[in-house]
Amino acid sequence: MQYLPIFTKLDDKPVLVVGGGDVALRKCHAFLKARANVTVVAPEFCDELVSLASEGKLSLIKEYFDTHHVLGMMLIIAATDNEAVNKAVFDAANNQNIFVNVVDDQPKCGFIFPSIVDRNPITIAISSAGTAPVLARRIREKLEALIPHHTGALARLAGDFRDQVKARFKSFSERRQFWERVFDSSVVSKVQVGDQIGAEQQMHDLLSKTLQPEGEVYIVGAGPGDPELLTIKALQLMQQADVVVYDYLVSDEIMELVRRDADLVCVGKKAGHHSVKQEDTNQMLVDFAKQGKKVCRIKGGDPFIYGRGGEEVQILANHDVKYQIVPGITAAAGCSAYAGIPLTHRDHAQAIQFVTGHCKKEGQELDWRGLAQSNQTLAIYMGVIKSPHIQAKLLEHGRAPETPIAIVENGTRKSQRVVRGTLSELAAKIEQHQIKSPALLIIGEVAALHEQLAWFGQTEQVSSFAQPITKVA
Ligand SMILES: C[S@@+](CC[C@H](N)C(=O)[O-])C[C@H]1O[C@@H](n2cnc3c(N)ncnc32)[C@H](O)[C@@H]1O
Structure with a gap:
C-alpha cells in the first residue's frame, strides 16, 4: 500500500496553502469543508480568495513564499504554477516533518486528496495513489450510483439512537444483532422516502420489543435488457432483497446484479415454457412478505406497461403488504x-x-x-x-x-x-x-x-x- 488511508479531524487546525489562483482556491474549499484554520500565502490572490478572507473564513498573507511560513502548520499544499516555488515549499515542509502536497506532482506528495463519495457522515475515499486519477473517478461514479443518497440520513439516525441502544442491549453481540435487524427493516425505506417520524417510531418499537422482521415487496421495472438501462433505485432494491421473483424477460446480465445470496424464483412467462400461474405468483409475493422477507419482483420493461404490475399491486394492497413500485424503461422506449x-x-x-x-x-x-x-x-x-x-x-x-x-x-x-x-x-x-x-x-x-x-x-x-x-x- 503506497498511502495509508486515514481520515483526519482538522477542526481549527492550522493548514497552509501556497498560491493565490483557482487551484489554490479549490484546495482551500476542501480544507474549509473540514473546518480547518486556513492560511494562504501568495503575492496576489484571485477575487474569490479575497472575498473568503473578507468574510473571515481564511487568512491571506500577501508575500512571496518563505520557509518560515510553514512553521506550526499541520498540512501544507503547494498550488503555484512555479516549479521552483513548489519545490521550495516541499523542501521546507519536509525539513519540518510536515505533510505536504504539491499539486499535480505525485512524487512530491506526502498526502493526497482521494476521490470522495460523500454521504455525510458516511464518507468513502478512493485513491489510485496518483497512478490513474480518471480510473479512480470512474470508480467513484459507480459508487455514487450504488450508494443510496439516504445512507447519510440513515447513519445520522443510527447515531441519534446509539446511546439508547447501548443502554438497552448490554452485550456487543446483542447490539450487533439489533443493528443488523434495523438495517434489514423498513426503517431503511422510511428514511429513504423521508419519513423521519415513522423511522424514529419504528426504532422505538424495535427497541421496546422483540419484533418479527417486516416484509415488503418491490415491484421493479428492469428495462428491456441492457443492464445499464436499470435505474439506480432498481439496482439498490435488487441488492437488498432476500428473494427475487423474476420472469424470462429479465436478461441474464440484469440477474447477475441481484444480491448474491438472495433466493431466486423464476415464474416463467414465455411462450412454450412452463409458467407459474399469475394467481400463484401473486400469492407467492404475499406469502414471502408475510414471512418477513424483502421480495424484489423484477419485471422486464416497466411493471405497469403490459407487465401485470397493476394486478400484483392490487393483491398486495388487499393483503396489507407494504410495497414500492419502481418504473423501468419500457420496450418501446428502449x-x-x-x-x-x-x-x-x-x-x-x-x-x-x-x-x-x-x-x-x-x-x-x-x-x-x-x-x-x-x-x-x-x-x-x-x-x-x-x-x-x-x-x-x-x-x-x-x-x-x-x-x-x-x-x-x-x-x-x-x-x-x-x-x-x-x-x-x-x-x-x-x-x-x-x-x-x-x-x-x-x-x-x-x-x-x-x-x-x-x-x-x-x-x-x-x-x-x-x-x-x-x-x-
Ligand atoms: C409481457 S410484455 C412486457 C412489456 C414490459 N413490461 C415493458 O414495459 O416493456 C412482453 C413484450 O414486450 C416486448 N419486449 C420486451 N422486452 C423487449 C426487448 N428487449 N426487445 C423487444 N421487445 C421487447 C415484446 O413485445 C414482448 O413480447
Whole structure:
C-alpha cells in the first residue's frame, strides 16, 4: 500500500496553502469543508480568495513564499504554477516533518486528496495513489450510483439512537444483532422516502420489543435488457432483497446484479415454457412478505406497461403488504432508441400508441380504425404471433400498404436485430427472418428513419447491433 488511508479531524487546525489562483482556491474549499484554520500565502490572490478572507473564513498573507511560513502548520499544499516555488515549499515542509502536497506532482506528495463519495457522515475515499486519477473517478461514479443518497440520513439516525441502544442491549453481540435487524427493516425505506417520524417510531418499537422482521415487496421495472438501462433505485432494491421473483424477460446480465445470496424464483412467462400461474405468483409475493422477507419482483420493461404490475399491486394492497413500485424503461422506449427510431417526430408522427397483440379475453378487439390513422406510431407488444392479423386489420382499415415498419428483436441487448420493411410485408418479414420473442413491432413513418439514424448509419434491412446512437465528433 503506497498511502495509508486515514481520515483526519482538522477542526481549527492550522493548514497552509501556497498560491493565490483557482487551484489554490479549490484546495482551500476542501480544507474549509473540514473546518480547518486556513492560511494562504501568495503575492496576489484571485477575487474569490479575497472575498473568503473578507468574510473571515481564511487568512491571506500577501508575500512571496518563505520557509518560515510553514512553521506550526499541520498540512501544507503547494498550488503555484512555479516549479521552483513548489519545490521550495516541499523542501521546507519536509525539513519540518510536515505533510505536504504539491499539486499535480505525485512524487512530491506526502498526502493526497482521494476521490470522495460523500454521504455525510458516511464518507468513502478512493485513491489510485496518483497512478490513474480518471480510473479512480470512474470508480467513484459507480459508487455514487450504488450508494443510496439516504445512507447519510440513515447513519445520522443510527447515531441519534446509539446511546439508547447501548443502554438497552448490554452485550456487543446483542447490539450487533439489533443493528443488523434495523438495517434489514423498513426503517431503511422510511428514511429513504423521508419519513423521519415513522423511522424514529419504528426504532422505538424495535427497541421496546422483540419484533418479527417486516416484509415488503418491490415491484421493479428492469428495462428491456441492457443492464445499464436499470435505474439506480432498481439496482439498490435488487441488492437488498432476500428473494427475487423474476420472469424470462429479465436478461441474464440484469440477474447477475441481484444480491448474491438472495433466493431466486423464476415464474416463467414465455411462450412454450412452463409458467407459474399469475394467481400463484401473486400469492407467492404475499406469502414471502408475510414471512418477513424483502421480495424484489423484477419485471422486464416497466411493471405497469403490459407487465401485470397493476394486478400484483392490487393483491398486495388487499393483503396489507407494504410495497414500492419502481418504473423501468419500457420496450418501446428502449428498442426505438437503440434502433434509431424516434417514436414521435414533428414531420411524421404526432402521436404514439402502445398496443398489445395479445388480448386477455375474447371480444377485447382493438380499435382498428383508430390504430390505422396516419401520422402516428404504433408500438406493438407481443405482436409476433398475431402479425398476419395485425397486418390485415390495419390494411383493411385504411393504413397505407407502404407504411414503414420495423421489427426490433431482443432490443437493447447484444443480440438485438432490427428488420425493416413495409406494412404489406410485416408477417412475411417475421416469417422470413424467424423473429423470436421478445420482439417489438414499430409501425409508422418514423420506422424509415432507422436507416438514417441507426448506429454508424447502418442501412441494411436487417441490422444486428445493440448500441445507443452515439454521434462521434
Ligand atoms: C409481457 S410484455 C412486457 C412489456 C414490459 N413490461 C415493458 O414495459 O416493456 C412482453 C413484450 O414486450 C416486448 N419486449 C420486451 N422486452 C423487449 C426487448 N428487449 N426487445 C423487444 N421487445 C421487447 C415484446 O413485445 C414482448 O413480447
